[in-house]
Amino acid sequence: MAHVAIVGGGPGGYEAALVAARLGADVTLVERDGVGGSTVLTDCVPSKTLIATSDLLNEVETSAELGVKVPSTVRADLSSVNARVLRLAAAQSADIAERLRASGVRVLTGTARLTSARSVRVSGPEGDQDVVADGILLATGAHPRVSPDAEPDGERILTWEQVYGLQEIPEHMIVVGSGVTGAEFASAYNGLDARVTLVSSRDRVLPGEDEDAANLIEDVFTERGMTVMGTSRMASVERRGDGVVVTLTDGRSIEGSHCLLALGSIPNTAGLGLEDAGVTLDDRGFVQVDRVSRTSAPGIYAAGDCTGVLMLASVAAQQGRIAMSHLLGDAVLPLDLDKVSSNIFTSxxxxxxxxxxxxxxxxxxxxxxxxxxxxxxxxxxxxxxxxxxxxxxxxxxxxxxxxxxxxxxxxxxxxxxxxxxxxxxxxxxxxxxxxxxxxxxxxxxxxxxxxxxxx
Structure with missing residues (x-):
């Protein structure tokens, strides 16, 4: 029986574990923070749950057109919203953990480091233990990028993983970064009736997306009262009393109650012993893989955000499934990025x-x-x-x-x-x-x- 070690319990990791178990492998999955990874606990599931509330309020706001009269004071209770967000994330994590257990996957809590191309050392609550495997999958994800000039404090200056501690709707949320994450949160807080300023270093929001779609979304943002500042690059963010000041590189400044940093992601590949195991990283620290998720080291595969291929949970899951099918000799179709579907959860x-x-x-x-x-x-x-x-x-x-x-x-x-x-x-x-x-x-x-x- 082949033994597979999987480092990381997000979509790339847990989907790979389920496929490997179905194909008869002995599977050990190592997760540091909780099954489901950041996708379930701090990123995709929480953000889309928050957005669901925002979408509902947007529908209520336009209900008069459909002949429905509602009180003018309809407003979200953010403490209740965020409590629900975290509750649903925990429930989803528990459901995934149960599926893994039912499939015979062994789940270890701890941090992992490759000691060779066939061995993983796990440091956890029960001390260190070595997992020897015939194949290894890296699915360690990524974390929010921050700047030395904009250090998050978890209270007023926030990453997208920290917003669920807010108890009241921000008076004025300044979102720095107009990519997918920035646009989604700007849309969400705008729908929750916060004053929102979106700071974009490019000439339009969502610069990497379809131009017609991006232009439409920017028009909607403006129509709904959002301030969109194009070609405006952040120089620094600092806390001042009960608020924040965002200074731009041209000398202008914006004062708000909170600032959300959406500056991109950094792969979680440091400290894993990858170079010693023969795994090649690119100049940004992402694991280089081919279309069947193989790294440069024989027997070692990688999936998800740590590869930088396309930062979508669905792509991570597919990479993980492909990796296990290839490793264990099952029929496999290489990843085809020309057929990937994706969604941006703005309104x-x-x-x-x-x-x-x-x-x-x-x-x-x-x-x-x-x-x-x-x-x-x-x-x-x-x-x-x-x-x-x-x-x-x-x-x-x-x-x-x-x-x-x-x-x-x-x-x-x-x-x-x-x-x-x-x-x-x-x-x-x-x-x-x-x-x-x-x-x-x-x-x-x-x-x-x-x-x-x-x-």
Whole structure:
């Protein structure tokens, strides 16, 4: 029986453990902070739970358009919201731990260090112990990047892992960083009725995303009272009494009650003994892997944020599954980033799959593009939805769907049809011919496909 050691209990680690156990391996998983890792305990699950409350308040705010009268004092109790956030995160962690136990996976609590390409030393409450394995998977994740000029104090200057200790809605939350994390939290606190200033070093929010989607979101942010400061780079953040001051590199300053730092992530690869085990890191400290999650050291694999491939829980999980299938000799398909779907949980959401507009423009592939505003959709009109669109990319001639963007409420659910189309190379005619419900937002996906039909 093969013995597999997995370092890290996030999606990349626990999904790999479940696959390895199903394939008959003896599996040991080492986790330092809690099963589920930061994804479940401090990042994805908590943030999306907070966003769920914000989304509900956004719906209440627009309910008058639908003929519903609500008291003008509807407001979230942030202490209750955050208590629920942490309770759900703990429950999800417990559910995953139970699944691992039921599958026969041994879970060790502690920190790990590779002592060779086949051995992991675990330092935990019961002292040190060595785990010898036929294969090792590294799934150690990443942590928030901070700056010497903006040190978090956990009270007024915060990382995204620290906001769940807040007991009251911030009077003025300054969010530094306009990538996915910054945009999501800015949207969330704006929905919770906090005054929000979003500081972006780039000329627009979400600079790495679809330009049409990013421009729409920035317009919505501004429409809802958020201050968006483009081409504004932070120089420092300091605590002043019961508030904070964010100083910009051009000398301007912004005063607020709290500051949330969304400056990116640093891989958790230091102190693991990776170099001694022959694992190659890039110049940013990420583990270099191939499409089946192999590192440069035979028998050692890596998955998730520590690889920097694409920082999504779904990608981490897929990398972990692929790694175990490859290690244990099961059938495996290499990771194909051209078929990955992702979602940004702003309000409205932005979901994407497959090739992006930028990739289409930079490639030699001939692609037809159509974009259909959701405002024309009958269900959207019924629900008071004014912002959003469906954009579709299809190969010229054959019509195979190669990418898409959905912006709208619950776009994370709507994009699945496009994800299936991209992953199975369906044509726009096949997507268009599939029945959709009338009225439904998904009808716009089919309509966009119909607009790309060529006789």
């Amino acid at each position: 409205p959401e932005i979901a994407t799959v497959g090739l992006s507009q930028r990739q289409v423009e930079e490639s030699e592939i001939q692609v037809d593009v159509t974009m259909l505003p959701l405002a024309a959709n009958p269900r959207a009109k019924m629900q008071g939805v004014h912002h959003g669109f469906v954009k579709l990319f299809a190969r010229s001639g054959g019509g195979a769907v190669v990418g898409g963007v959905v912006v709208g409420p619950r776009a994370s659910e709507l994009v699945h049809a496009l994800s299936l189309a991209v992953s199975t190379s369906l044509t726009v005619d096949q997507v268009a011919d599939a029945f959709t419900i009338y009225p439904s937002l998904s009808g716009s996906v089919a309509e966009a496909a119909r607009r790309l039909h060529r006789a």
